[in-house]
Amino acid sequence: MSDIQTLMDMGFPRDRVEYALKVTSHKGVEMAMEWLLAHGDEEIPAAAASDAAAAAPGEDTAPSSSGAAEGAAVAKSLKCDDCGKVLKDQTEVEYHAAKTGHSNFSESTEEKKALTEEEKKAQLALIEEKLKQKRVEREEREKADALERERNRIRSGKDMTEARRRMEEIEMKKIVDQRKREKEEEKAARDRVRAQIEADKAARKAREAKNSPGAQLSDAVPSVSSTTTATTPTGVKSPPREYTETRIQVRLQDGSTLASEFNVKEPLSAVRVFIQVKTGIESPFALMTTFPRKIFADEDYEKPLEVLGLVPSAVIIMTKPAA
Numbered sequence: 001m002s003d004i005q006t007l008m009d010m011g012f013p014r015d016r017v018e019y020a021l022k023v024t025s026h027k028g029v030e031m032a033m034e035w036l037l038a039h040g041d042e043e044i045p046a047a048a049a050s051d052a053a054a055a056a057p058g059e060d061t062a063p064s065s066s067g068a069a070e071g072a073a074v075a076k077s078l079k080c081d082d083c084g085k086v087l088k089d090q091t092e093v094e095y096h097a098a099k100t101g102h103s104n105f106s107e108s109t110e111e112k113k114a115l116t117e118e119e120k121k122a123q124l125a126l127i128e129e130k131l132k133q134k135r136v137e138r139e140e141r142e143k144a145d146a147l148e149r150e151r152n153r154i155r156s157g158k159d160m161t162e163a164r165r166r167m168e169e170i171e172m173k174k175i176v177d178q179r180k181r182e183k184e185e186e187k188a189a190r191d192r193v194r195a196q197i198e199a200d201k202a203a204r205k206a207r208e209a210k211n212s213p214g215a216q217l218s219d220a221v222p223s224v225s226s227t228t229t230a231t232t233p234t235g236v237k238s239p240p241r242e243y244t245e246t247r248i249q250v251r252l253q254d255g256s257t258l259a260s261e262f263n264v265k266e267p268l269s270a271v272r273v274f275i276q277v278k279t280g281i282e283s284p285f286a287l288m289t290t291f292p293r294k295i296f297a298d299e300d301y302e303k304p305l306e307v308l309g310l311v312p313s314a315v316i317i318m319t320k321p322a323a
Contacts, residue, residue, distance in 0.1 A: 003017075003021060003026070003028065003029045003032065004017050004018060004021065004091070005091055005092070005094075005095045006029050007020070007021075007029060007032060007033060007036070008091070008092070009092075009095060010033070010123060010126070010127050011119075011120065011123040011127075012036055015044060016036060016044055017032065017036070019044045019045075020032040020033075020035045020036050020039075023035055030131060030134055033127060033131060034131065037124065037127065037128070074109060075107035075108065075109060076108065076109055076110065076111040077107075077108045077109075077110055077111060078090070078092075078093050078106070078107060078108060079105065079106055079107070079108035079110065080093075080096060080100075080102050080104070080105055081102075081104035081105060081106055082100075082102040082103075082104050083100065083102060086108060086110055087105070093105055189273065190273055190276065190277050193270055193273040193274070193277070194277060196266075196270070197260070197262075197270070197274065200261075200262070200263050200266075201261070204244075204245060204261065207244075243264055243306070243311050244263065244264060245261050245262070245263060245264065245312075246261065246262055246263075246264050246305055246306070246310055246311040246312050246313060246314065247259065247260075247261050247312065247313040247314075248260060248261070248262055248271055248305070248310065248313070248314055248316060249313070249314070249315045249316070250271065250274075250275055250287075250315075250316050250317075250318060251315065251317045251318065252275075252279065252318050253285075253318050253319070253320075258274070258275065258278055258279075260274060262274075262305055263305075264304065264305050264306040264311050265304050265305075265306070266304065266305055267301060267302050267303060267304055267305070268287070268296060268300055268301045268302075268303060268305060268308060268310075269301040269302065271287065271305075271316065272285075272287065272301060275318065284321045285318055285319065285320065285321060286318075286319050286320065286321045286322060287316050287317070287318060287319070288316070288317050288319050289310075289314065289315070289316060289317070290315070290317060295319070295322065296308075
């Protein structure tokens with residue numbers, strides 16, 4: 001059903017309906033109806049009235065079937081043969097047929113009466129009620145749409161929060177796994193150093209037992225023939241002693257000390273691992289000597305102790321790493 005027919009069905013004249021739709025830029029029945037109610041007493045321009053009259057279907061005269069004759073009846077309206085309702089023009093006929101399903105219409109000499117003042121007031125009250133109902137329906141739709149948008153926003157926010165939480169859990173698991181692997185690698189390195197230290201100690205004890213006075217006495221008993229010929233050279237200077245072990249004393253940052261013996265071929269990093277194993281310290285630290293004063297650099301930790309001059313004994317101080 002067109003907007004024009006809807007407003008005409010409410011009792012507004014066609015010319016005013018078309019002018020109201022034109023003024024409101026054809027934005028719908030509701031705006032046109034509000035304009036009609038607000039400007040009910042205003043005259044529409046003559047040009048608009050003439051255009052509306054030209055656009056409306058004309059009220060044709062219908063001659064009798066027996067031929068044209070003077071004084072023949074003039075058809076002033078159309079009538080529904082099914083219900084007897086009088087309709088003004090073809091537009092109303094089409095609207096009535098679509099609304100009721102009636103299909104039998106004929107021309108009628110009966111003129112459709114204009115609405116009385118009471119009928120107009122009743123029609124206006126009905127229109128205002130319909131407008132109010134439409135406003136309520138529109139507000140309810142807007143509220144429902146706003147509520148749905150808010151639900152979608154909350155749902156989207158929850159989804160984003162959940163996705164962010166899952167990503168954080170994955171990243172945290174990666175960090176934990178990485179830290180676990182690093183600790184396992186550090187533990188394996190410490191175990192290797194500890195095993196090497198124990199092996200060196202066992203070898204050192206074996207050498208000490210071999211070089212003990214009792215062992216030397218049993219090994220040094222000569223035969224009778226050899227004692228008669230053996231002579232001891234005098235005045236021969238003994239060669240410089242070669243050390244295989246060195247004793248390292250470590251002074252910790254809290255003032256306490258650690259001491260142990262190391263093979264002179266071991267790198268300085270073995271001393272650092274020894275400190276970590278004994279103290280459980282995992283934070284970075286540096287090592288230094290006071291006489292002469294020297295802070296060992298990163299490349300020094302790969303050098304043997306004898307190369308660094310830490311033989312046959314040395315005192316090493318634990319200090320903070322260089323910034």
